[in-house]
Amino acid sequence: MAWVVIISVLVLTVLCLLRVNVILSIIAAALSAGLMSGLSVVDSIEMMVNGMGGQAETALSYILLGAFAVAISYTGITTILVNYLIKALTGKKTMMVLAIAGVASLSQNLVPVHIAFVPILIPPLLKLFDDMKVDRRGVAAALTFGLKAPYVMIPAGFGLLFHQTIQDGMAENGVSITIGETALAMLIPGFGMIVGLLIAILVTYRKDRVAVPGAGGSEANFTAPPAEKVTFNRKHGLTLIAITGALIVQIITQNLIAGALTGLVLMFALVVVPFRKGEQVMADGVAMMGQIAFIMLVSSGFGKVLQKTGAVDALVEAASGFLGDNQALIALVLLLVGLVVTIGIGSSFATIPIIAALFVPICLASGFSTLATASLIGTAGALGDAGSPASDSTLGPTSGLNADGKHHHIWDTCVPTFIHFNIPLIVFGWVAAIVL
Structure with a gap:
């Protein structure tokens, strides 16, 4: 039965790498696991659907945060930030790329807008990049760092969602852990991403580079949007109040849904966003985050199929016999499995339920501590997100x-x-699994 897990994960990975829709790939993998275990197609589907409820809260959080991001961008507050960057950092290439990494980091925790800021912040800066001969690969590394490292290390905003997903995944497989413990477990892997960022900006992509027209697949007739003269006004102040309110409620309740709802309600109650725009804000939020949310639901169902069919137990027995009690080797193999699976799926959040179903039994049988297990699950989930063609962190x-x-x-x-974040994550995640 151990081969059921291996083959189903291979089905998932290969289909995703062939650019088959992620949701369809996960469903195909779940059905293949069910069929190989002797279930009918209908029974496999019912088992998968019954298991999807495990990530319902996480999926709803994504939708609401997407709507909140749309509401914030509606106010135009990010234009002020763009103008400041152009004014303060022209001619300061390294400082500009580091500043972009810092701004991107705010999008996961303090102002949880995820990728919604990128098409607002970056296009107006492209001409400046060309004039300064900034290597855009370094900017890409800075943006991906900001879209990943904060949620990996800090349990707030999307970070709270990520750490709760680890917590829920472990709980569903019989291991209890607090959010504070998951944050502690992810500090060392997160530090690895900081090292990767510094290498990318200060070493690999420090030299001048001229961007090549058409390198992205088209000769785009692009004109940078003119810098708008926007001054800080009452609406922007009320937006900051809404963001602060959402953050405070989230911290007090430890519930991302409550925080996102608070932010949305305040945006409408303070008339920062007109009430008549409510339908459009929600629709745009669903459009931005809906696919990821549903991927997380379906992946939870896939993990449940692997559990209920007994395939995970069989894999544990096989892995224990093959790897023995060599924790260093087991940790490395598990991280590489996480790398392959996450590259295929393209979402660390969606990968966690699958990874947890596989890792927790193996870690328990191999004597890993609770912190080490959380570190392996979180790192394996984060691995591959950077570098995956289908990931929000690269798209x-x-x-x-x-x-x-x-x-x-x-x-x-x-x-x-892939080079600057996955390699450090493997190294530092492996160290965390050994020392924790």
């Missing part, structure tokens, strides 16, 4: 950097982020 940066057709998604975003 988001490319959407902004290739607005003028001068940035290639694979070679200028995926390959640089």
Whole structure:
């Protein structure tokens, strides 16, 4: 039965790498696991659907945060930030890329807008990048760092969602852990991403580079949008109040849905966003985050199929017999499995339920501590997100950097982020699993 897990995960990975829709790939993998275990197609589908409820809260959080992001962008507050960056950092290449990494980091925790800021912030800066001969691969690394490292390390905003997903995944497989413990478990892997960022900006992509027209697959007739003269006004102040309110409620309740709802309600109650725009805000939020939310639901169902069919137990027995009690080797193998699975799925959040179903039994049988297990699950989930062609962490940066057709998604975003973040994550995640 151990081969059921291996083959179903291979089905998932190969289909995703062939650019088959992620949701369809996960469903195909779940059905293959059920059929190989002797279930009928109908029974496999019912088992998968019954297991989807495990990520319902997470999926709803994504939808509401997407709507909140749309509401914030509606106010135009980000234009002030763009103008400031142009004014303060022209001619300061390294500082500009580091500042972009810092701004991107705010999008996961303090102002949880995810990738919504990229098409607003980056296109107006492209001409400045060209004038300063900034290597856009370094900017891609900075953006991907900001879209990943904060949620990996900090349990707030999307970080709270990520850490709760780890917590729920472990709980569903018989291991209890607090959010504080998951944050502690992810500090060392997160530090690895900081090292990767510094290497990318200060070493690998420090030299001048001229962007090549058409490198992104098209000769885009792009003109940078003119800088708007926007001054801080009452609406922007009320937006900050709404953001602060959402953050406070989230911290007090430890519930991302409550925080997102608070932010949305305040945006409408304070008339920052007109009430008549409510339908459009929600529709745009669903459009931005809906697919990811549903991927998480379906992946939870896939993990449940693997559990209920007994395939995970069989894999544990086989792995224990093959790897013995060598924790260092087991940790490395598990991380590499996470790398392959996450590259295929393209979402660390959606991968966690699958990874947890596989890892928790193996870690328990191999004597890993609770913190080490959480570190392996979180790191394996984060692995591959950077570098995956289907990941928001790479698609988001490319959407902004290739607005003028001068940035290639694979070679200028995926390959640089894969090298500078996945390699450090493997090394530092492996160390965390050994020392915790």
